[in-house]
């Protein structure tokens with residue numbers, strides 16, 4: 001049985017005082033929550049503060065990116081050692097915004113995922129197609145390729161620590177979400193791809209989230225789908241009430 005995982009990706013939002021306010025509000029409201037794993041992914045600058053506020057709550061901390069080297073002359077980058085040091089449990093890798101604006105490729109996604117796992121940090125690996133790719137009928141081939149390349153050389157023993165987030169690019173921040181049925185279908189394809197690489201039993205252990213305009217009003221539909229194990233939430237994770245309602249779907 002896969003435990004549902006709902007992560008809030010704050011993207012480039014929230015100063016430290018704002019982060020404190022949001023997390024304090026949520027920690028209070030989420031006290032006693034059971035049955036769903038909650039992960040907060042603030043910007044790097046707020047990781048340490050959020051970690052302190054999450055002590056003893058059972059909620060997870062995630063970063064939004066990392067570089068695969070442990071240290072060195074890589075100005076502006078943050079290493080897996082540093083994420084471990086600040087207390088990260090998870091790291092988002094290969095978000096479409098990074099692929100689009102910062103040159104992330106399937107190969108760098110793979111390097112980052114391997115580096116995260118090597119340091120005991122669980123990667124949340126993002127895959128997803130653009131609207132043009134969907135309309136051209138390329139979704140299945142693209143998602144299969146992204147999944148296979150992201151997981152290349154990851155040992156079977158590490159696979160259960162991996163989370164995949166299926167985020168159709170056209171649904172991110174647009175208010176135009178994928179139907180739950182369509183999302184379930186693509187996520188089923190991701191699981192089938194993983195089964196082709198690692199076998200059915202291991203594929204059944206991997207948690208796969210849907211992301212893209214998840215709101216309190218639609219989260220239940222996604223969570224009811226058999227293949228969908230959680231959500232990666234952007235905009236609606238930035239306010240106490242909306243994220244609380246999502247997590248309490």
Ligand SMILES: O=C[C@H](O)COP(=O)(O)O
Pocket residue numbers: 009095167171172173174175211212213214232233234235236
């Ligand atoms: O990582 C989160 C996704 O990009 C979804 O963002 P959104 O919920 O604002 O559409």
